[in-house]
Amino acid sequence: MPAPTPRPRRTQAERREATTGKLVDATIACLAERGYANTSVAAICGRAGVSQGALFRHFATRADVIVAAADEITRRHLAQFTAAAPSLRADALERIVVLVRALTRTDTHAAWREIMVAARTDPDLRDAAAEGLQSFERRLIDTAAQFLGLDPRTAERVAVVLLSVMHMFDSEAVTVTVYANERLERERVRWATQMLARELAVLVH
Amino acid sequence: MPAPTPRPRRTQAERREATTGKLVDATIACLAERGYANTSVAAICGRAGVSQGALFRHFATRADVIVAAADEITRRHLAQFTAAAPSLRADALERIVVLVRALTRTDTHAAWREIMVAARTDPDLRDAAAEGLQSFERRLIDTAAQFLGLDPRTAERVAVVLLSVMHMFDSEAVTVTVYANERLERERVRWATQMLARELAVLVH
DNA sequence: AAAGATAGCGAGCGGTCACTTTCTAAGTTA
DNA sequence: TAACTTAGAAAGTGACCGCTCGCTATCTTT
Numbered sequence A, B: 001m002p003a004p005t006p007r008p009r010r011t012q013a014e015r016r017e018a019t020t021g022k023l024v025d026a027t028i029a030c031l032a033e034r035g036y037a038n039t040s041v042a043a044i045c046g047r048a049g050v051s052q053g054a055l056f057r058h059f060a061t062r063a064d065v066i067v068a069a070a071d072e073i074t075r076r077h078l079a080q081f082t083a084a085a086p087s088l089r090a091d092a093l094e095r096i097v098v099l100v101r102a103l104t105r106t107d108t109h110a111a112w113r114e115i116m117v118a119a120r121t122d123p124d125l126r127d128a129a130a131e132g133l134q135s136f137e138r139r140l141i142d143t144a145a146q147f148l149g150l151d152p153r154t155a156e157r158v159a160v161v162l163l164s165v166m167h168m169f170d171s172e173a174v175t176v177t178v179y180a181n182e183r184l185e186r187e188r189v190r191w192a193t194q195m196l197a198r199e200l201a202v203l204v205h
Numbered sequence C: 001a002a003a004g005a006t007a008g009c010g011a012g013c014g015g016t017c018a019c020t021t022t023c024t025a026a027g028t029t030a
Numbered sequence D: 001t002a003a004c005t006t007a008g009a010a011a012g013t014g015a016c017c018g019c020t021c022g023c024t025a026t027c028t029t030t
Helices: A012-034 A041-048 A052-058 A062-087 A093-104 A107-120 A123-148 A152-178 A182-204 B012-034 B041-048 B052-058 B062-087 B093-104 B107-120 B123-148 B152-178 B182-204
Strands: none
Touching (some): A041 A052, A093 A182, A107 A123, A107 B107, A123 B152, A152 B107, A152 B152, A152 B182, A182 B152, A182 B182, B012 B052, B012 B062, B041 B062, B093 B182, B107 B123, B107 B152
């Protein structure tokens, strides 16, 4: 008689990691497509294909799941930026600007924004979000220094500009989902590129 | 014998307007200090000092109250900007930048942001938010034209910059509540002022 | 293989959600 | 003043919320 189910035989650590991973992925997806208010424990578990009991074995509260998702998003953001870093060249600034904009329009970033906005009025989330934010800023400075060939001091000033541009696109991304204005968006890329070029010109010379 | 309660004797229209006004005010306050997810009907009514039955006499759904709040916020934003407009002068650009930043840090704007972010994943809110957004953009262009003494075409390009700066500060305002970085914020004002000056210089000549 | 620990399920908990219903108070019209 | 309409309070309604608990399944240790 054939074995009805070929048991995978995973270790407890593997099982744990698999389900927590599924839960975090589902949380990010829910935040992106349903928003913070509608990312209920039931929604997360439903999407992850896991019972609510399972969720509460690994996370003490719903907030803890969100925090875990925030950490994961930070990790992904950094990885994404690092992966794209080699294409950062001082003679292709528009590419950088468009890249930053594209980043702020991903589902992952939408989830991040949901958490950040919720963190404003939720002390528990605030601490977790602050940590991710700081590490992201630090890494961005490092990456800019490395790939644009700048000394640390100059890199920091360029990073301020990059972060500011990112802020601009972050906020733009929200309004774009509500009401798109292509001409305005195109103009904004042109403008940001120019600003970056001017800042670099001033700093490098 | 003295009258135990000096009846105000208001008309129905006055009564109606008074309570809807209280409800909208309370909604804005709740959004600002508790966030979208925690702005429940109970919270709104509690703050307004009105029963839930009263709320549902004037608004069909919770979403309708939020929409009314969004409309009111748009009105206030425009009024605030128009009031500040006389201080917009081409030789005091930093003042403009600081003004825009201050606007994005008000409670009213925080409430607006809560609605905008929620609108991303809520079709009902989206339409209402889009309307407010468009009228605000239009008015900003007009105001800029009027007070900076620009022709319509130039004014529109300056407005793009102003709106972009506003976007930057909008997003910054969120992160600031999570983790403040004064040096970075100061640098950002300096940078935005410079950008605005450059843009004006290019356009006016 | 026995005993213990960890993972996962699903029913069920009290509480809160948006919203409804019922009834009284206040203003309007005749 | 009587008949009618509108405003508001208060007590529901079922649905859903985050979370707990008792239990079985799977993995680990002995």
